[in-house]
Amino acid sequence: MNNIIYLRHYIFINPNNIFKNIHIDPILTNIIKIHNKNYTNGEIVKYHGYKDIVNCLHNYDTELCKLFTELNHNYPALLVDIGRLIILYNYGGIYHDLKCMSNQNMIYYLQTVPPEIQLIGEEHPKEHHRVRNGNIIALHKHSPFISSILQKMKLSLKSNRNAFGPNKVFENGSKIYIQQFLENTNKHIYKFPFQNSNMITFNNNIYLQNVKRWQTTYEYIFQKKQLSHEKNKNKNKKLIFFL
DSSP: OTTGGGEEEEEOOOTTOTTSOGGGOHHHHHHHHHHHHHOOSSOEEEEEOHHHHHHHHHHHOHHHHHHHHTBOTTOHHHHHHHHHHHHHHHHOEEEEOTTEEEOHHHHHHHTTSOTTOOEEEEEOSSOTTOEEEEEEEEOSSSOHHHHHHHHHHHHHHHTOTTOBSHHHHHHHTHHHHHHHHHHOOOTTEEEEOTTTTTOEEEOHHHHHHTOOOTTTOOOBSBHHHHHHHHHHHHHHHHHHHHO
């Protein structure tokens, strides 16, 4: 567990060019500079792009991997919802949204956590009945709990081929994790107030650099359906034009 508590995972996806090498992207380069100033306690920081997530998924479940590659790139939030879980399943460690950073207090805390603890989620700082998905700690690789969430996401995506809009992005991604976490009865999986315990720092500059139209666009969540929709829309425009 000692190596795992030093692992920090981040995901960077540019929906305009998901296959681009993320390490030459100027936005991520600036974010890494901010992170480097924060992580001075021996943390091992890994940055994952779209292709990294695909590789992890392929080794885990080829059917889920195929569904993932068919998702609309204009919904990077949904890609990240799946990505953070498969990365934690594969490596263990701590996932943060790019705008969040943990500090030495996190290391001190995790060094005191019993080895049987499997996963810790971030408790909402004010509404304690809620859990966030922006900061997740997996203290063991190949967590059955994380795998169960990924399988539920797969089933949900398979039954929502024609889904579109931000509500469906939430229902097929974050909502599944949140519900499974709050409904679980495994005492080795629990939530903790990272923010209230001064373990997490929110960086507004990173947030502003990385803001996208993640869940505000009304498009189909699968690419092929979206392409068909756009084709029909363009065809209708031509008909109206010529009338």
